[in-house]
Structures are given as structure tokens and as C-alpha cells.
Amino acid sequence: MESGHCKLPKIMNDRLSMLPLDLIHKILSFTSIKSAIQTSSLSSRWRSIWTSMPYLNLSTHHVPRFSEFFNHVFAARNDQIDMYSVDLCFVPGTFSHALLKRVLEYVFSHNVQQLTVTCLFDEKIDLPLSQLFRSQSLRYLSLTGSDTGFLDAYSIVLASALELPALTTLHLDYVMFYEDNDAGPVSKCVNLKNLTLSHFMVLKSRSLTLCHPRISNLILENGHWTLDAVNVVAP
Template identity: 45%
Template sequence: MNSSDGKKRMNVEGEDRLSSLPDDLIYKILSFIGIEYVVQTSVLSSRWRFIWTSMPYLDFSMERIYHPHKFSKFIIHFFSSRNNQTEVSSIKLSFHEVDNQDIDVFVQQIMEYAFSHNIQQLNVACLFHEFGVEFPHFLSSSRSLKHLSVTKEHVSATPYLKTYVVKAPSTWEFPALTTLYLHDITLCCDENTDKCIDLFSKCANLKNLTIKSCYMGVKVLSI
């Protein structure tokens, strides 16, 4: 091997190939880690400084929130600094709530932002010790949401936890929804609904429906 070959190999080995990738591919790679770590990549170089502000895939999965106030400040900073021209393709929410109703507020804020930025896929997995969290009604009018999954996280050491509460009107709209997965949640009526609900009659594009191990707090659920 001559000296020019060695020099060429050294240049290739020293090249930052990750930073040279197109933004869309970097977004896909970063979608596999929590959003708090994505934000931290801004210190790597000038190339990475603002990558996180246009991430279309947001993962807010956390096993446990020890400092709700700190997390609240992070949510405010994240959404106020994000590029509002960028739509949200998907959001993952996974919270381990420990005797703190503020989690309900965080979930509401994140879902409202997702709704206003044309979210297409939403996965919610929550674990609660004391409180159920009401699923926001406004999402059912989303004209962009195609895939929705709502489940309860399971921990073998704490099998008797309350489930995620979905208070339903008489029908859901979900005009674009094609896939709905409900697992181990409580489905009940709101105060304006009788005991017979026909949730899916207006979900014109629904193709895949899974209702697994759910508690039905209604007399009749019509499908």
C-alpha cells in the first residue's frame, strides 16, 4: 500500500458520515430514542444544532417522571422552540405516574400540539397508581390521525393499577382513522351520553379494530 492509499483510508475513517446524511434519514434514526436525548444532540456540532426543532417523530416515553415541574419546563421549552412549520408525523407517549395529577396536564398539552400539527400516528401507553387520565375528545375530530393505540403499561410488581380512562361521547368522528388498538383501558360514557354508545359508525375509513381486555362501563357498545 502506498502513502496515497493510506492517506485516503485515513480520510474516510475520519469522515463524519452520520452528519452528511439527509435530514429525513437522520429524523428516522433519531425517532428510536427519547426526545430529551434528541434535544441533547444539538451540542454535537453546528450541523446538529437545530435538527431537533424539525423532528416529525416525537417520543416522550419515560419509565418514571421524578420531577414533574422540571418535565413541565422541558415541554414548554421544547414546543416553544420547535419549528412550527413542521408537521408531526407520530408521537409516542409512555408515562409512569406516581401520585401526581400534573401528568394529565402534560398529556393534554402534548396531544393538543399534535392535533394542531396534523398528527398521523399516536401511541399512548400509561401506567397510573392513583389516577385515571381522561382521553381528550378533540382528537376524535382530527382529519389527519390514521393510527391510534391506547394501552396501559403493565408491571408485574403492581398488578392492581387503575386503567387509562376513555370517556366517550355517543360516537367518535375520526374521519381519517384506519387502525384503532385499545388494550386494558376503561371505556365509559361522558355525562352527556346515555348507556348505549355507537362509537365507530362515523369512522368511515376504519379497517383494523382491536379491543382487548378493556372494561366497558356502558350497557351496550354497538359496533
């Protein structure tokens, strides 16, 4: 080799593929699962990377036949890998209660720690809390509904108090719920520290009571006009 000259390799190394698997998973977590699956065509190295991701971003907006897509995702996914973070978004014309139940059952059975559910449509959903929201692992939960425009109703209804012992952060937006023995919807979330209620409605009551020994950060905004009083007992 001549002095002062360096011979370049014929095939440049794929620097992204050389990253640690957990870092690749983190990068892919910022994309939809559909985009993550498409990376499987890049090379043999990428063929199964998405199947072991602990992060899932599922939206019905860009997937016309979401039920079939969901079946494919969880049939191909490595069932031994727990979930860390799951982001679900449902838009009009793509939602069914049965599908939501199946998705939630799957993620809860895989010890999900962070869950975000957004339901943007004009019908009410009674979430089956007694069956689904009893996770021992969930630490962060965000539920976002929408204004149905019908009789001052929001799209998500919590039929009973949440029972999530590991939960530390809860965000409810455009959600309706009932009082639970004058203790509010979070009385059974014993480790809750951060609570945000935005665009919220209390059903069959004109007051809201939040009694909790550990809440240290509380945001209440845009409560429904039928609400006359809020009683807070917290540190």
C-alpha cells in the same frame, strides 16, 4: 506521493452527518426526544436537527420535571413542521390532566398521523374527546391504560365515541368506554379498517355492539367479565 501509498485526510468525514436529513430524523425517531436533543452538542450540523423532527418520543419516566421539559421542547421546535408520529408515555407521579391536554392540543394542531398514548398509573382519566380527538389527519391511534386495581377499573375512560374521519387503525388496551347509540365507540371513524380491543370494559351495559361498514380486521380479547354479549356487523 510514493507508489502504492495513499495519504489519509487529517479529519475523517462524519458519515452519519452526511446522510439526508429525513434519514437522520428517522434514525432519531427510535430514541427518546431527550436523547435526540443531546445530539445538538455533537457539532454545528447537529445543533438544530432535532427541532425539525416529525417524530417525537416523549416519556415522563426519564424526565423528572416533564412539564418544564415539554415547554422547552415545543418552544424550541420548528413550529412550521407537521408531526408524523408521536409516542407519549406517562408514569405515576408525573401526570396531570392539564399537561395531557396541552400536549394533545399541540400534536393535533400539527396534523399528527400516528399517535400512541400510554398511561401507566392508578387513577382514571376521562379523555376530553369532544375537544381533542377531532383530528382530520390522524390515521393510527393506540391508547394503552392500566388496571387500577380499584373496583375492576381501567385507567383510561373514553367518555364518548371517537370522531376521527381519517383513522384506519385503532388499538385500545385497558380502556373503558360507553356504548354510542348501540353502534360502539368507533361508529364515527368512517374509514376504520383495523380494530383491536384488549382488556376492555363497556360501562353501563352488559353488551357491546360494533356496527361498521369497513372493518376488515378485528381482534377482541380479554373483555371484562361483566360483558355478556358482543354483536358485530361488519364485512
